[in-house]
Amino acid sequence: MDQSVGGKPLVHVRNVSKHFGDGETRVDALRDVSLEVHPGEVVALLGPSGSGKTTFLNVIGCIVEPSTGWVSLDGEIVYDDGHWLRSDLRKLRLEKVGFIFQFHNLLPFLNSTDNVAVVLSLAGYDTAESKRRAIELLDYLEVGHRKDAMPANLSGGEAQRVAIARALANRPRIILADEPTAALDSQRAGIVMDLLRKVAVEQEAAILAVTHDEKIFDRFDRIFHLRDGRLDDQNT
């Protein structure tokens, strides 16, 4: 089901299918899925375990190659007619996509600042500029006071905010979040969702989050359900 809110979609997926295996072992993870997410939108993806949520996130994040369909990110067609249109998919991710993980996945050997700065370093910024921008982002996400702390010394909420800062570091316009609040209590989950909303609005980014967290359902503009690889939606 194709959904449009207005403007040019940042994430545009048309008729994407993905199957694993063949013959009797064939599993259809995604069946003819279409979706648009527009700038400023915060969208949720729900579904039972094994419904294809993570596969769908991986397809949009250019980690898993679809079997058929068409994918456009930030106005650039990246997959069409059975093959990727870019060979440098990691660079594509670096430029266009930010990831937020359930367990933040901060690099344990880097402090908060460097966990954010590493993305900028990879994008070619010099060390000083990377750190300056990283500290700015940490301040923006109200975790600047923990800029020198190692991940092991951060609370769950602080670590998730540092992870969000990392996801935003290279100013991506698409943010994919996998259970971003699952490890947080309801208060901290609310704070994280407010932050994501703030980012979506101020940076005109599209945010697509996989979640099971009912306490934050009211924070999304739209909620999609994946069942047996098929997508349907309900507006909230």
Add this chain to the structure above:
Amino acid sequence: MNLAYRDIRHNLGRFLLTCFGLSLLLGVVLSMIGIYRGLVEDALTLVRTPVVDVWVVESGTRGPFAESSRIPGDTREAIARLQGVSAAGSVTYQSVETLYGAKKLRLYVAGYEPGRPGGPDRISTGRPIGRSHYEMVADKRTGLSLGSRVELGRDTFIVVGMTDDQVSSGGDPVIYITLKDSQQLQFELAPPAARREIARGTGPGDTDTINAVVARVSPNVSPESVAEAARRWKHLAAMSQAEQELILTRSVVERARKQIGLFTALLLIVSAVIIALILYTMTMDKLREIATLKLIGAPDRTIVGLILQQALAMGTIGFGFGALLITTIKDYFPRRVVLQPEDGLALAAAVILVCVLSSALGVRLALKVDPATALGS
């Protein structure tokens, strides 16, 4: 941003402990090379000390070190008269075991004629032998000191001079005594045996026997021509200094040399396997971080660099610690350990190569990591 350095700093204790373990292994490899060099050096020391050009020994033997050699004591006079010979001296060599206080002392006794070739080339402390009997020059490795008195055979000798690093191919420290004393020690019968010989009517036997004659030749004279001239006596064999050295390295210590060489090669292979396993384990421990790096867009060269830099750091630090350790303790080894800069450099290069090759396993694993594994768990 150097990720390898940051990761090492974060797990510094563990990394240093790993490096320490590796350093012990590389230290053993280095010490084996040093022992091998020491073995060859020791074997050659004794043959080089007299600073001679020709060795004359018993016909049909490759003495006096590789095989037993006995020739008449007057051979020296015959050799000294050969054309081109500037100096000649008689020598004897034998191993003895004696007691010094309560301590057992194994010695390699060289007998020579003071004032002629065959004696120590350098006395580090004390003086050369000045009397005809009962004085000795001993190597420091004997544990003796100037003035020490040691019983050899039926006589007591006093240490008048000391040498450095004079050992036999078997590792026994060398002492020098006069030829007469050494002949008595080697060839004179013990009183009961002498009495038996006298009773048989053969007398106690002649002790004027030597093991070899060493000769220096004049400049512009070929040692080979002197050796050739000496070989005309059918009871004598002769060889140049180079041939004598070759016999020692290719015959006397050959098995030990091969044994140590093979053991060193095995240790290097074991080191390579251990380094590969350490790097593989270190990579395994970082799979999630590597997946995350891939997911956020890190290129392969960043990930390969992380593993390779850590491998090189581990190899370099491990080698450095190992070299330092062996340099510090090498003098406590019972046999000489000779550490040559070129051996150290060769091993360092081998370790670097091993690290690079061994990291291939870790790199392969890292490159196969699916970035999707960073999601959803």
